[in-house]
Amino acid sequence: SALGTAPPDPAYTADLVATVAQLDQMSTTVPVDAPWQAANAQAWDNESLESWLAANTVNPDFRKTLVPVATRPIFGAEPGELSLLFTLFYIAASGNEKHPGTFERNFDTRNGAQMSRFVGGTQLIAIKMAKQLGRRVLLGTPVRRIEQDKGGVRVISDHHTVHAKQAIVAIPPTLCGRIYYEPKMPVARDQLTQRLPQGTLGKVAALYDRPFWRDDGLTGSVINTHGYVSFTVDDSPPGGKPGVIFGFVGGDRAREFFRKPLKKRRKLIIAEFVDAFGAKAAHPKGYFETNWSAEEWTRGCPVAIPGPGLLLAYGDSIRKPVKRIHWAGTETSTYWNGYMDGAVRSGQRAAAEVLDEL
Amino acid sequence: SALGTAPPDPAYTADLVATVAQLDQMSTTVPVDAPWQAANAQAWDNESLESWLAANTVNPDFRKTLVPVATRPIFGAEPGELSLLFTLFYIAASGNEKHPGTFERNFDTRNGAQMSRFVGGTQLIAIKMAKQLGRRVLLGTPVRRIEQDKGGVRVISDHHTVHAKQAIVAIPPTLCGRIYYEPKMPVARDQLTQRLPQGTLGKVAALYDRPFWRDDGLTGSVINTHGYVSFTVDDSPPGGKPGVIFGFVGGDRAREFFRKPLKKRRKLIIAEFVDAFGAKAAHPKGYFETNWSAEEWTRGCPVAIPGPGLLLAYGDSIRKPVKRIHWAGTETSTYWNGYMDGAVRSGQRAAAEVLDEL
Numbered sequence: 167s168a169l170g171t172a173p174p175d176p177a178y179t180a181d182l183v184a185t186v187a188q189l190d191q192m193s194t195t196v197p198v199d200a201p202w203q204a205a206n207a208q209a210w211d212n213e214s215l216e217s218w219l220a221a222n223t224v225n226p227d228f229r230k231t232l233v234p235v236a237t238r239p240i241f242g243a244e245p246g247e248l249s250l251l252f253t254l255f256y257i258a259a260s261g262n263e264k265h266p267g268t269f270e271r272n273f274d275t276r277n278g279a280q281m282s283r284f285v286g287g288t289q290l291i292a293i294k295m296a297k298q299l300g301r302r303v304l305l306g307t308p309v310r311r312i313e314q315d316k317g318g319v320r321v322i323s324d325h326h327t328v329h330a331k332q333a334i335v336a337i338p339p340t341l342c343g344r345i346y347y348e349p350k351m352p353v354a355r356d357q358l359t360q361r362l363p364q365g366t367l368g369k370v371a372a373l374y375d376r377p378f379w380r381d382d383g384l385t386g387s388v389i390n391t392h393g394y395v396s397f398t399v400d401d402s403p404p405g406g407k408p409g410v411i412f413g414f415v416g417g418d419r420a421r422e423f424f425r426k427p428l429k430k431r432r433k434l435i436i437a438e439f440v441d442a443f444g445a446k447a448a449h450p451k452g453y454f455e456t457n458w459s460a461e462e463w464t465r466g467c468p469v470a471i472p473g474p475g476l477l478l479a480y481g482d483s484i485r486k487p488v489k490r491i492h493w494a495g496t497e498t499s500t501y502w503n504g505y506m507d508g509a510v511r512s513g514q515r516a517a518a519e520v521l522d523e524l
Numbered sequence: 525s526a527l528g529t530a531p532p533d534p535a536y537t538a539d540l541v542a543t544v545a546q547l548d549q550m551s552t553t554v555p556v557d558a559p560w561q562a563a564n565a566q567a568w569d570n571e572s573l574e575s576w577l578a579a580n581t582v583n584p585d586f587r588k589t590l591v592p593v594a595t596r597p598i599f600g601a602e603p604g605e606l607s608l609l610f611t612l613f614y615i616a617a618s619g620n621e622k623h624p625g626t627f628e629r630n631f632d633t634r635n636g637a638q639m640s641r642f643v644g645g646t647q648l649i650a651i652k653m654a655k656q657l658g659r660r661v662l663l664g665t666p667v668r669r670i671e672q673d674k675g676g677v678r679v680i681s682d683h684h685t686v687h688a689k690q691a692i693v694a695i696p697p698t699l700c701g702r703i704y705y706e707p708k709m710p711v712a713r714d715q716l717t718q719r720l721p722q723g724t725l726g727k728v729a730a731l732y733d734r735p736f737w738r739d740d741g742l743t744g745s746v747i748n749t750h751g752y753v754s755f756t757v758d759d760s761p762p763g764g765k766p767g768v769i770f771g772f773v774g775g776d777r778a779r780e781f782f783r784k785p786l787k788k789r790r791k792l793i794i795a796e797f798v799d800a801f802g803a804k805a806a807h808p809k810g811y812f813e814t815n816w817s818a819e820e821w822t823r824g825c826p827v828a829i830p831g832p833g834l835l836l837a838y839g840d841s842i843r844k845p846v847k848r849i850h851w852a853g854t855e856t857s858t859y860w861n862g863y864m865d866g867a868v869r870s871g872q873r874a875a876a877e878v879l880d881e882l
Contacts, residue, residue: 178746211574212604214832247833249673310668310704338719344702348669353817354780357824360698363718366837403563421837424711459711466715473831474572476603479779481726 174476176450181228188222190268193257198267201255202481211251211478218250228418232271235389235396236273238416242365242458243471249419250470254478259503261505265338267501268270275399279505283406288506293482300336301335308463309335320489332520336494336513338364339470339484341463356490358480362497368424368433370395373452377402377409379443386411393438394423407449411439424457431455469504470497485515492516525725530816539586546701548626551615554613556625560839565822569609569836576608593747593754594631596774600723600816605775610830611662625859628711633745633757634840637863643762646864666821670849671706677848690878692853696722697828697842701820705849713846716838719831721773722824722856724817725774726782728753728793731810735767744769751796752781752808761830766809769797782815789813792849828855844874850874 197202204210210218215237219229229245235421237245242255253306260279261267271278278398296303305325312333314320321328335342343359350356377400381387382511394415413435423431432453439447447481458467472481485498494516553563568576573595577587582719587603595603596638599614619625620636627637633640642648654661662684670691680685693700701717735758737744744758752773759770771793773781781789790811797805818823830839843856852874857866 212602213572213578214570216832217571217575244570244833244837247831247837283655340701343698344704346702350820353815354779357721357724357817360721360823361831363715366715418837427868457711459715462708463720472573473605473833475602475720475831479605480604 169379169425175227175232177225177451178228181223181225185219185223185228185499186269187255189254190414193254193268194256194266196251196258199501200482201251202477204251204254207251207478210254211249211476212474213250214474215248215250215253216244216246217300219245229363231391234417235391238396238419239367240273241412241469241471242367242420242467243417247294247471247473248279249474249477252386254504255477257408259499259501261447262501278400283401285335291506299400309345311346311348312492334492334494334513334516334520336516337358337364337494337511338466339464339497340364346489352483354483355486358476358483361424361476362470364464365468366420367418367467368415368420368455368457368459369412369414370431370455371401371410371412371453372388372436372439372447372450374409374411374447374450375407377406378408378446380406382444384443385396388413388442389432390438390442393441393466394419394434394436398439411443411447413438415509420457420459424460438482441445443446485512487519492519503506533543533585533590535583536586536590539583540590543561543581543586543591544627547612547615551612552624553611554616556613556617556861558840559609560835562609562612565609565836569607569834570832571603571612572609572832573606573607574604577603580636586627589749595779596754597725597772598631599827599829600725600774600778600825601661602775605829605831606715606837607830607832610724613835614861617857617859620859636737637860641759644658647669649864667703669704669706672848690848690850690881691789692850692852692871692874692878694807694874695820695855695866696720696824697851697855698722698823700851702801705846709846710841712841713837713844716834716841719838720828720836722817722822723774723826723829724778725772726778726813726815726817727770727772727812728789729759729764729768729770729811730805730808731799731812732767732769732808733765733804733881735764736804737767737769738764740802742801746800747772750795751799753760753796756800769801769805770798770837778815778817782818823840843870845877850877 167408202205202211216229223229233245237243237248241248257269257272258267258273273280281414304323304326309321309323309324311322313322318329319333321330321333325357339359340363342355344497377386386398388398390396395413396416396419398411398413401410402408436448436450436451448507456463485493489491494512496504496508496512499512501511504506541570553564559565560569572618575586579589581587591603593599595606599606608752615627616625617628624827629639662681665681665683667679668759671678671680673833675688676689677690677691697717697720701714735744737758744756746756748754753771754777755772756769756771759768760766793811794806794808801852816822843851845851852870854862854866854870
């Protein structure tokens with residue numbers, strides 16, 4: 167991790183190329199709308215990504231060092247927490263109706279899911295939509311209970327009760343499980359939400375007067391196999407004022423990192439940025455971080471992560487409506503599950519379901 | 525599964541003996557108070573019981589047929605859902621301070637955890653304790669919210685609010701996660717409850733005038749590798765009026781079984797009992813069943829089942845108090861986790877914690 171652009175450790179290269187090729191190939195047999203129906207679903211869902219790697223890679227350092235650097239930012243998880251079948255589904259889902267998903271489409275900044283940012287930040291989307299919707303958006307009044315009967319649905323929040331014909335619940339499955347339903351959820355749906363946790367992921371960002379790393383011909387992207395931050399990008403706005411380095415801290419690294427006091431965390435991150443970008447990184451004019459697992463209405467990011475056995479046992483309950491209650495959110499999407507694209511797709515699908523009922 | 529007492533398929537025997545011996549041996553290195561600190565915790569928690577068996581047994585039929593017959597009643601789960609480390613912990617926990625746990629102590633009816641029943645049913649314990657406690661037991665008023673500050677704790681249920689110095693929450697972890705806390709739970713505790721589902725288990729029972737199987741020298745115990753019911757016992761009260769055959773339906777078999785209509789379920793179970801005990805089993809005078817996953821205040825049985833990765837990531841939050849809130853219930857126990865013995869132990873431990881604070 168000296169200053170500059172070190173190529174991947176050559177000891178990893180053969181495993182890396184073979185593993186990505188093999189996972190991509192296996193993923194082509196996983197239907198994005200029903201991964202549990204893949205021909206090998208039984209075998210693939212009954213083991214973790216980690217145990218599959220242990221049996222199918224050569225260099226243990228590849229598995230222990232390089233793979234977690236990918237799974238921490240992608241899933242907020244270690245390879246041992248992930249169902250192999252879910253991993254393959256996630257690759258298959260990194261495509262669309264015309265193009266098969268691949269690992270590269272998921273992970274790459276060029277022509278991959280990491281390519282685009284929004285000027286002004288992605289929060290602008292929510293802010294602008296809320297403006298259009300006006301008074302129909304109610305904030306600060308979390309839903310605690312949803313009742314339904316033959317006549318309709320009653321959504322009860324701290325300060326309001328809304329009567330409607332149909333309801334769409336668009337929050338992560340684990341948070342769906344914290345709402346009380348009357349009548350109660352069917353067994354399969356409840357067991358699903360018990361088993362579908364959010365990943366463990368945080369982000370950190372350091373602000374500088376300008377993106378000085380560009381002077382040295384550096385992109386600002388680092389893949390760090392040994393740091394808290396697995397992956398960084400240049401997150402400066404157009405014009406480069408300020409210069410921003412942004413990074414993901416996930417899985418075991420996040421668990422260790424966020425237990426430390428803020429002052430210590432700041433110091434550790436800046437030390438990693440100095441190691442990558444030189445002494446100029448030592449004195450940022452600002453340091454920001456978000457620990458999504460601590461956010462009450464998210465409780466983890468970037469997505470819900472099925473462990474072994476879940477998709478086989480209860481996967482088909484992920485978006486099956488329960489009478490008048492419909493499920494949206496990126497976790498219910500086929501393509502681009504875990505991404506904003508998937509969230510939008512899920513909203514369109516749920517809206518179509520409701521329109522069919524009206 | 526013809527009438528009578530078939531010995532285990534000889535093709536399984538070598539694998540069975542070797543697997544139980546190996547798991548028992550491995551379990552001796554797992555500390556029951558901190559399984560995540562076992563020397564091999566990293567490797568063992570990163571794979572499922574299923575993937576370990578695939579690499580360490582000879583006859584695939586043993587893994588696919590006989591092992592699930594054990595994991596379904598013991599855990600309410602398939603071998604692919606269980607962390608290997610958790611499985612080893614559960615064996616280690618099937619002992620006490622003086623005797624190491626073994627698989628046999630967990631599973632056996634003679635000198636094992638399945639040996640004792642209570643005359644009148646185990647519910648009598650709760651009923652008699654409630655009588656002693658009198659008006660201090662509040663029913664029909666589920667807790668929705670727990671608030672705490674420097675002064676104490678406020679437990680808010682549908683019809684009552686209780687003020688206290690300390691609180692003990694003695695429900696399964698997944699249900700703990702459905703209570704709202706103010707201030708909110710620490711990240712590790714919340715992530716734990718997201719990841720700790722209850723197993724999938726039900727019970728069935730058929731009542732006859734008398735335990736007629738005893739006439740044929742049968743115990744009433746069946747291990748059925750191909751039925752919905754994995755395991756039965758003679759559950760007749762002393763005196764044998766009525767005769768009762770009781771059985772467990774778990775894991776995938778439970779998922780399939782409880783989707784069928786009641787009439788069909790009854791028919792399927794009676795057919796299995798006829799197959800095991802002969803034509804006299806064909807006309808029970810009663811048929812009962814419980815699907816614990818459908819019970820709102822249990823939502824699964826017999827215990828919470830950690831999948832791969834959980835114990836390493838968040839295991840140490842299972843009984844760590846959150847200021848004035850303490851955690852009890854069998855899932856928080858060291859020895860006899862998942863059993864009534866463990867539940868009692870956890871209550872004593874939590875009560876001692878609270879007394880220390882008062």
